[in-house]
Amino acid sequence: MLDGLVAGARDDAARRRQSRSLSDVEAAAVAAPPALDACAALQRGERIKVIAEVKRASPSRGALAEIPDPADLARSYAAGGAAAVSVLTEERRFGGSLDDLSAVRAAVDIPVLRKDFIAEPYQVLEARAAGADLVLLIVAALDDATLARLHALVLELGMTPLVETHDAEEVRRAVALGASVIGVNARDLSTFELDRDLFGRLAPSIPDGTVRIAESAVSGVADVEHYRRAGADVVLVGEALVTGGDPVATLHEFLAVT
Numbered sequence: 532m533l534d535g536l537v538a539g540a541r542d543d544a545a546r547r548r549q550s551r552s553l554s555d556v557e558a559a560a561v562a563a564p565p566a567l568d569a570c571a572a573l574q575r576g577e578r579i580k581v582i583a584e585v586k587r588a589s590p591s592r593g594a595l596a597e598i599p600d601p602a603d604l605a606r607s608y609a610a611g612g613a614a615a616v617s618v619l620t621e622e623r624r625f626g627g628s629l630d631d632l633s634a635v636r637a638a639v640d641i642p643v644l645r646k647d648f649i650a651e652p653y654q655v656l657e658a659r660a661a662g663a664d665l666v667l668l669i670v671a672a673l674d675d676a677t678l679a680r681l682h683a684l685v686l687e688l689g690m691t692p693l694v695e696t697h698d699a700e701e702v703r704r705a706v707a708l709g710a711s712v713i714g715v716n717a718r719d720l721s722t723f724e725l726d727r728d729l730f731g732r733l734a735p736s737i738p739d740g741t742v743r744i745a746e747s748a749v750s751g752v753a754d755v756e757h758y759r760r761a762g763a764d765v766v767l768v769g770e771a772l773v774t775g776g777d778p779v780a781t782l783h784e785f786l787a788v789t
């Protein structure tokens with residue numbers, strides 16, 4: 532499944548490159564207003580922090596929510612106290628786009644994450660050009676050399692890499708890279724099964740001082756409490772916010788967790 536998602540994202544990037552060359556996107560990335568300090572925004576606090584996701588659909592769940600105006604949803608997330616907004620920009624299975632990212636960037640003054648299947652420098656440059664502050668790098672999708680190259684490029688452009696892991700070996704690779712923000716995704720990318728205890732098993736291997744993010748599988752406040760007890764500084768939440776009624780009220784519930 533992951534290979535297919537990465538291949539699709541690469542094909543889509545190649546198509547966009549037909550109308551926007553590497554040098555054009557590079558110039559736009561350099562000219563974009565500076566990225567916000569996402570690492571500072573996500574540092575451990577007295578209360579848990581939330582990255583709130585703009586998520587229309589997913590391979591595991593199909594269509595989730597219409598979201599005609601991602602900027603409006605992002606404003607609600609910011610009003611509810613989210614520390615950052617995640618925008619799924621993958622087009623085929625998640626129904627997202629870089630236009631969504633640009634619209635969200637223009638609407639909020641908190642950090643914005645490009646959540647996609649990033650495998651090439653062109654996609655990192657696109658992210659910066661669209662105003663992203665954070666870029667997802669999925670360890671399972673990248674060999675060490677590519678991971679290091681993309682990680683360095685994200686930093687060079689002033690953004691923060693969110694390095695996503697699924698097992699102990701991937702955490703080891705993320706730590707070896709010097710990642711300052713590491714996510715553990717509870718969703719198995721092959722079976723889509725959710726394991727809410729995975730974060731707790733892997734978190735002790737993530738060095739102190741690193742921002743530890745528990746990604747996926749929050750369906751209610753009990754899951755946020757569970758992740759916090761296991762050491763999460765931040766939870767990344769999609770489905771529960773886009774399907775749960777008033778996102779501001781849901782965020783207030785989650786953000787009360789100490």
Ligand SMILES: O=C(O)c1ccccc1NCC(=O)[C@H](O)[C@H](O)COP(=O)(O)O
Pocket residue numbers: 584586589590591592716718720723746747748749767768769770771
């Ligand atoms: O959500 C999926 O089905 C999915 C499948 C394959 C790769 C990635 C996938 N999701 C991306 C994410 O990591 C989540 O959107 C994000 O962590 C929020 O998860 P949730 O709160 O469970 O919607």
